[in-house]
Amino acid sequence: MVEQGLQVTFNPNGCFVENMKNQGKLIAKGKRNGRMFTLDVNMPEVNSMLFTRGKGAEDIGIWHKQVGHVNLQRLKLMEKQNLVRSLPKFGTKEVMSKVCEACQSGRQTRHPFPVQTTHVSLKPLEMIHSDVWTTKTESIEGCKYYVSSIDDHTRKVWVYFMKHKGEVFQHFLNFKAMVEKEKGVIIKCLRSDGGGEYFSNEFSEYLKEHGIQRKYSCS
């Protein structure tokens, strides 16, 4: 009430609400009842004074919460295009006085991944992506795994089916021999996850010997 320029006084005769903006005009009077003052809130003047908000309440942050944590652009749009009634006027540059904690914990999203990948290979077989997939169902031949090899430049995919993960190395040798013969260029880089099947001694030795760079998909 005080925020709206009213003065409330208590004295033995009762309590008095006066409007200081209007030369102290008496708006409402409450009775004294022993040690308690009663003020009839059903009187229209009192009601409007008590339950309308002062200027401070037009803070955009409060409206942000009242409209279900709507984002500010949308709130300003509602005000600007007169989509609802009784929304106060916000300036276009108005921002919230402090960061809304609820929105940070409840509505935060990750930044999207950059669209451009860091590596673009220019020729076939410059980089091979390899990964082992597994399933519980055995195939007719009893295979439970397959290793996929994807050429980064052309995105052509080759798959080899395996009964054991240990066959990865042999399949890589076969694959390497086949594609290198076909294209006449050599594999330069092998990119895989950190799966143990790529880290056997013979695999690591072979890559080192043939100068094939090894990269990891998450580094």
Next chain:
Amino acid sequence: MLNEKNLPNYFWVEAVTTVIYIMNRTPIAIVHGMTPEEKFTGKKPNVSHLEVFGHIAYVHVPNEKRLKLNPKAVKCIFIKY
């Protein structure tokens, strides 16, 4: 694909093979205006022989493997290229 034709799950190897086969012959965004197969081999892939995975096919039995009155074809399900 397996579910569509009510094939048992142990045909997954055939399903994967078919998917890879088709993927290599269909364009993807990162290889502009080309299929991976063409980009790799330099030749446009032929798709006239593509079939629906798991459909019923009749396979011709060559002359030397049948007698006069034997059927000329056997009924099969197509699962792999």
